[in-house]
Amino acid sequence: MKIAAEAVTAPQLRLLDTPLWATICVDRLIYHAFLRDERDYADHLLDLKYPLLLGTSAEELLRAFYAVWKPFGDRDYAMFFKLRRWLEQRITLRLSSSSTGQIRLQALRLSFVSLETLVRSHQNAWFQEDLRLPSLDDVQVSFDWLER
Amino acid sequence: MPNELETLDTTATNTTVTKGLEVLLADSYQLMAQTHLAHWNVEGADFFQLHEAFQSQYEELFEAIDEIAERLRALDALAPGGLNRLAALTDIAESPDLVPAKDFVASLLVAHELLISNALKTRKAAAEAGDAETEDMIIGRLKSHQKTCWMLKSFLK
């Protein structure tokens, strides 16, 4: 029996240029987490897998990454390291000041804090440096995908 | 009596093998430089242990680099040298000057894995070219890198 080609074509899920190793590694971690009955870890990994595949907003992906990296990153260090380096190469940090209208693009360095602390530290660095800024919250921080 | 063609050494003209060896040389050189950097700048509670482990790793790489370069000469190809030329031949990324100790270990692990995946292709090319001596040398290199990977991975656990 001949199967129609369209019947076996996989849906086009991969919108982001996620490297194959990243999705394979995440899948493997999910499998091992299930085997060890670590539901929490597996859930967080699943929450990371979909933004990784679907290429949703950079911020959403970073949030999902931090949500699993912070509590569990130490046990699968090398894999999270690779993922972190890849995110740093693909995502840029965009800072803008509401009062001066200035915009700065900065390389992303994912430190072992939280996304909120990371944002705060960038707001603080600019605030300390530019005396014209009225407050920390004058600096808006967003995350953008880098053009390929 | 063997015919003249059978005794001809064809390995010298196999450019897939020599190009692969050039990459192996460049990857090894970059890895040595990165390991040396980690040896100098690593900090923290594991300093003494890592400082010494990194030293024995870059010393081992230094000797291997000489062996790879001399194999290229034996195959009648020139050995590429100079930091810029070698950097252009490798995809191994440079680590920042200072990162947490575990990041030094993880970045070296990634570098070893990249070197291994390139070396596997060259080992295959050497086997296909009937160049058993190059194949043998690469097998030795692979064993050494795989062993280092095991040690680095164990540290990260």
Ligand SMILES: [Fe+2]
């Ligand atoms: Fe030293």
